[in-house]
Every structure is written in C-alpha cells, then in structure tokens.
Amino acid sequence: MPRERGEKVVATNRKARHDYTIEDTYEAGLVLTGTEVKSLRAGRASLVDGYGYIDGGEAWLDAVHIPEFNQGSWNNHPPRRKRKMLLHKAQILKINNKVKEGGYTLVPLRLYFSDGRAKVELAVAKGKREYDKRQTLRERQDKREADRAMGTQRNLGD
Numbered sequence: 001m002p003r004e005r006g007e008k009v010v011a012t013n014r015k016a017r018h019d020y021t022i023e024d025t026y027e028a029g030l031v032l033t034g035t036e037v038k039s040l041r042a043g044r045a046s047l048v049d050g051y052g053y054i055d056g057g058e059a060w061l062d063a064v065h066i067p068e069f070n071q072g073s074w075n076n077h078p079p080r081r082k083r084k085m086l087l088h089k090a091q092i093l094k095i096n097n098k099v100k101e102g103g104y105t106l107v108p109l110r111l112y113f114s115d116g117r118a119k120v121e122l123a124v125a126k127g128k129r130e131y132d133k134r135q136t137l138r139e140r141q142d143k144r145e146a147d148r149a150m151g152t153q154r155n156l157g158d
Helices: 014-019 034-041 089-101 130-157
Strands: 007-012 020-030 051-055 058-062 083-086 104-114 117-127
Touching (some): 014 117, 014 130, 020 058, 020 089, 051 089, 089 104, 089 117
Antiparallel strands (some): 007 104, 020 083, 051 104, 058 083
C-alpha cells in the first residue's frame, strides 16, 4: 500500500478565530487508539468545546469529540476523552509559561492528517471581549464593501 502524502483536514474550529486573538500556533501529534484513527479517516470530529492544558510536563487535549467508529466492536473508544499531545519539551515549557501568565488559553484550531499521521494545530490565544468581536466584524464588513465598490468602479472604467 502506498504511503499517504500531503495534508487532509478532518475538522476546523472556525469559531476560535472569532472568540480569541491568536498569539502563537503549534503543530502537535496525537496519541490515538485504532478506532479513533478510523473514525477520523472517515472525516468525523468536532473541535467546538476542545481545549488543551499542560499537566506534569505533558500536553493534553480534552473535550474534543471523535465519535465512535461504526464498525467498532466492544473495545470502541469513548467519544470525549483526554488525549495526549506530542510536543517537544521546549515547546511545552514555552506554552506553559505563556498560559501561566494569565489570560491565555490553549485552543485547537485544526485536526488533520499530515503524511498519514494525525496532527492538531494548537493556538496560544487570548479571549476577546464582546466589543472586540463586534469591531472585528465591522472591519471585515467595511473591507468587503470597499472591495465591492472598487470592483464596480473598475467595471465602469472599462
């Protein structure tokens, strides 16, 4: 069987970019069971409530929902369990120091396969206030309107 190449995105957390200001991003491997991998390959997962934390010098991912594998047997995995993330020790220390500062949290952004291995893209992020969210939406809407106006102007000039 040929080895898998490239990247296949399984799940994204689009709401995270709305709710948080992203400071740093990291790529981490995941320690998974066989039925979890099969369920992910079927493209089923949800990062909505997921979060990461550092405990005892190890990085953990919690509350990420990977549904049970349909063809699994009695040894199927629990859908929401804490899963160990594989990071370098220096990265774990850097993340831990940032989170201990206060106001920062560890949020999963994407769950994907890179060359056949399950990976998660993590972000060290700071929560946005309600008015920050409104301002971001307003800026995006203003930019979209300006692009539309420039597009119609360009069409009239031709």
